[in-house]
Amino acid sequence: MRAPLLPILALALGLAAPCAAAPGGYDAMRQEAACPRDREPKPLRQTVIVLDEAIVEAKSEANALWKRIVVEAADAREVGTGTLSPRERLTLLVARRDGSEMLPLFVGCSPNLPAEEIERARAADTQWQVFTGDDSGARHKKTREAFANGLARAMAQIAKRAEAIAAVPAPPGALLRALQNAGRLADPNHGLPRFILVSPFAVIAKGEAAEAAGAREKGFALAERSGLDFGRAEIYLAGAQLGDGASLDFARALVLGAKGVLVASRSDGLPRLQPEPVSLRTYAGFIDYVDQRVPLQLRLAATAQGDLVNSWIETTFSKSTATPVAGKMLCRGTACEVRGDGRFAQVWFLEPQGEPKNRAKLPFGGARNLELTLKDKTASGRISDPSVVFGGVNAPKRDDLRFEIERVEDGQF
Numbered sequence: 001m002r003a004p005l006l007p008i009l010a011l012a013l014g015l016a017a018p019c020a021a022a023p024g025g026y027d028a029m030r031q032e033a034a035c036p037r038d039r040e041p042k043p044l045r046q047t048v049i050v051l052d053e054a055i056v057e058a059k060s061e062a063n064a065l066w067k068r069i070v071v072e073a074a075d076a077r078e079v080g081t082g083t084l085s086p087r088e089r090l091t092l093l094v095a096r097r098d099g100s101e102m103l104p105l106f107v108g109c110s111p112n113l114p115a116e117e118i119e120r121a122r123a124a125d126t127q128w129q130v131f132t133g134d135d136s137g138a139r140h141k142k143t144r145e146a147f148a149n150g151l152a153r154a155m156a157q158i159a160k161r162a163e164a165i166a167a168v169p170a171p172p173g174a175l176l177r178a179l180q181n182a183g184r185l186a187d188p189n190h191g192l193p194r195f196i197l198v199s200p201f202a203v204i205a206k207g208e209a210a211e212a213a214g215a216r217e218k219g220f221a222l223a224e225r226s227g228l229d230f231g232r233a234e235i236y237l238a239g240a241q242l243g244d245g246a247s248l249d250f251a252r253a254l255v256l257g258a259k260g261v262l263v264a265s266r267s268d269g270l271p272r273l274q275p276e277p278v279s280l281r282t283y284a285g286f287i288d289y290v291d292q293r294v295p296l297q298l299r300l301a302a303t304a305q306g307d308l309v310n311s312w313i314e315t316t317f318s319k320s321t322a323t324p325v326a327g328k329m330l331c332r333g334t335a336c337e338v339r340g341d342g343r344f345a346q347v348w349f350l351e352p353q354g355e356p357k358n359r360a361k362l363p364f365g366g367a368r369n370l371e372l373t374l375k376d377k378t379a380s381g382r383i384s385d386p387s388v389v390f391g392g393v394n395a396p397k398r399d400d401l402r403f404e405i406e407r408v409e410d411g412q413f
Helices: 060-074 115-124 127-132 136-160 162-166 174-182 212-226 246-257 344-348
Strands: 005-007 029-031 045-052 089-095 102-109 192-198 203-205 233-238 260-266 279-289 292-302 311-316 320-325 327-332 335-340 369-375 378-384 390-392 395-398 400-407
Touching (some): 060 089, 060 136, 060 192, 089 174, 102 174, 115 136, 246 260, 279 378
Antiparallel strands (some): 279 400, 335 369, 378 400, 390 395
């Protein structure tokens, strides 16, 4: 008999009685001087930090961890580390301890600028601007200081109320309810979403730890019941007490079922973040999926090294299902070849190292291989797996699924 896994996120959506929230609201700080203006290039990504009040402690020294995580994620220190790309939008939200709501605490754009842009601005400085202290370097420094100070003032609101916040019990499932109540966390006009959830993510297990398959089954089921939708985003868990066992398997399945991909988790700090994308392509069309033609959308975002990040393929039957795409994109001129990492739809397996009982219930039959050829405005794709034969009632059996879809300029997906 399986030992039940009882994650705090999984405990009754609404079964726990809500507690009173910590008194007082928050004032949202805005530092948008560095945000893109007309004709300036817009970043391809945005970062949203969700700070769970459950991680706040009464004693100030116990709050050093979440403060450090936020500062490092925002790259708000005197010397930039490239955590945020130039002018990337940063939003800091606070999830109330009782799960009642999500409140904005800070909105701004990274003052980090490319070295070549800094040099161009410096070359355009006049002697009078240098003499009066209004040169580009001085203006950039003021913008950086304003961004860092605005973020510090935002976090200070929490620090000042730490004792009152910590006095309120954190009920099971509070963070999940706050995420549900918030609805869409990121405006797609500001770039591909990357969420950093700063929370203890406590998991309680009775008896022995549940096996991976059972944990993942519970995660997928909770995502289905909750209706949570991350909108095809990278997810990072910071401060999460998950370990490497069933709790992490549960979290990965929950995030995937909610249209997100759990990239990394770390208990004592900010996880390692993926590099920013430098190219973005979106495509739309149809795929002959066994014995029916269904809509298909594709998003390919790649780093300067050609690694795919925050890339997705989505099909729509009775509901939309999004599967992350990892691998390499290598381009020569306007033509590109994409090769998946050999796992593709295996991410939907209950037992990552095993064989599913019924592949027909999995997206693309759980096929592991994805190949794409990009040419002009067309993406030609092939999905296959040595263990999968595709076939339907009115369709002949075949070894792969093929499709050809068209590029959508300025498409948001």
